[in-house]
Structures are given as structure tokens and as C-alpha cells.
Amino acid sequence: xxxxxxxxxxxxxxxxxxxxxxxxxxxxxxxxxxxxxxxxxxxxxxxxxxxxxxxxxxxxxxxxxxxxxxxxxxxxxxxxxxxxxxxxxxxxxxxxxxxxxxxxxxxxxxxxxxxxxxxxxxxxxxxxxxxxxxxxxxxxxxxxxxxxxxxxxxxxxxxxxxxxxxxxxxxxxxxxxxxxxxxxxxxxxxxxxxxxxxxxxxxxxxxxxxxxxxxxxxxxxxxxxxxxxxxxxxxxxxxxxxxxx
Ligand SMILES: [Zn+2]
Numbered sequence: 001x002x003x004x005x006x007x008x009x010x011x012x013x014x015x016x017x018x019x020x021x022x023x024x025x026x027x028x029x030x031x032x033x034x035x036x037x038x039x040x041x042x043x044x045x046x047x048x049x050x051x052x053x054x055x056x057x058x059x060x061x062x063x064x065x066x067x068x069x070x071x072x073x074x075x076x077x078x079x080x081x082x083x084x085x086x087x088x089x090x091x092x093x094x095x096x097x098x099x100x101x102x103x104x105x106x107x108x109x110x111x112x113x114x115x116x117x118x119x120x121x122x123x124x125x126x127x128x129x130x131x132x133x134x135x136x137x138x139x140x141x142x143x144x145x146x147x148x149x150x151x152x153x154x155x156x157x158x159x160x161x162x163x164x165x166x167x168x169x170x171x172x173x174x175x176x177x178x179x180x181x182x183x184x185x186x187x188x189x190x191x192x193x194x195x196x197x198x199x200x201x202x203x204x205x206x207x208x209x210x211x212x213x214x215x216x217x218x219x220x221x222x223x224x225x226x227x228x229x230x231x232x233x234x235x236x237x238x239x240x241x242x243x244x245x
Contacts, residue, residue, distance in 0.1 A: 079177035082226035091224035117141035148234035
């Protein structure tokens, strides 16, 4: 049902969600062009994401349980695309959406990356979306450390022996679609450690995943964590250093 009488307070979150869905659609279409997703999957998903963005702008959907379920399914489908990207080219998603305008000036984040090195951020300025921005995360050790909506933190990634623990405390979502991937390098193929929808409470306590020991002795590897939630998404990256003990 059309509802032209949104209050200003409720409009901005809807604009932000619509912008998130629009960027997801852009990523899906680019992933198809690069051959990471088949046209059959990409075209249908991009159309559904576009339709979701339109709905957010024109229809009253808050509190509608079935539409929340649809949103979760859309997040699952989009997270599959993020997993395919991370498995093919690593977690470098930001070039697909860099046109929204990063200003390029980094500043210290004020706390360390979860690898222990210095962390810097740069935020979108002069975005094509008036009420929406994104943040690029850069680590002195890992390089590109992530890409997220503004004011949304990265997950904490802890590597101990042959285990990775993923912990997340951002946002007020009930569930998150998550993909955890060891990125490909050279002739080493990617390994998907996790692809699932997880309860937000569960991931706030930490999810532990096994890492193949072979990965830990072959040199530096990178673990990528992709998350899709609440019409939006993030990707985080962190180096896995070989065991030294
Ligand atoms: Zn780092």
C-alpha cells in the first residue's frame, strides 16, 4: 500500500536501507560481468534487490513479519554472491561501489585492527546517497581490512593455532547472513569455512571454525568475512600468519 506520509524520522532509515539494497544490486551486476555469478542468478537477484529498494521508498513495511522473512532471504542470496566474490578475487568488493565517492584521506581509527596492527579509516564524502555513507578500513599489516556502512564496526577475527573465531557486536539485527572464506592466492584455491545465516546473539558470543593446517604453513593467507544484514553488508579481511609455536 502506498504511504506518502512517512515522518522525517522514519524516512532517513528507509533511505539508508534503500541505498544499501541499491549498492547490493550494483555489486551483483558487476560480479556477473566479472564472471563470479551466473546470469541466471545475478539478473533475478539484482531485480529483486531493486524491487526491495523501491518498496522501502514507497511502501510501509516495518513490522511486517513476512517481509522481514523476505529480507532475510534476500540477505542470504546476496551473501552467496559475496562468498563467490571472496572465493574468486578475495574480499575486494569496494571497487564495485567506489563511485559513491571515497575522499581518500585516512585517519587513525583510535584502536587496533584485530590482527594487532594500526588501523585507519576513510569515509565516504559527497555520496550520491544523501543520507548514506560507507567506510573503508585499512590496516598497517593486512592492507585492505574491510568495507562497511558508516558507524558499523568490523567483526573481530581471532586466529589461534588451527582455529578462527569470528565475533560480532555491531548493529541491532536478529540474524546475519555470514560467509567466511580463506581467500585464494596464486594456485591455492579459496576455502569456504562457513556460509550460513546465524543468530546475532550466537555470533556476539563468537563462532569458532577449523582452519586446515596446510593453510597455516604455506605462508601468509587472508581470511575474509562477509556479512549481509538489515538491507546492508560488510566485508572484513585479516591476514593469517603462519604458526610460530
Ligand atoms: Zn590487520
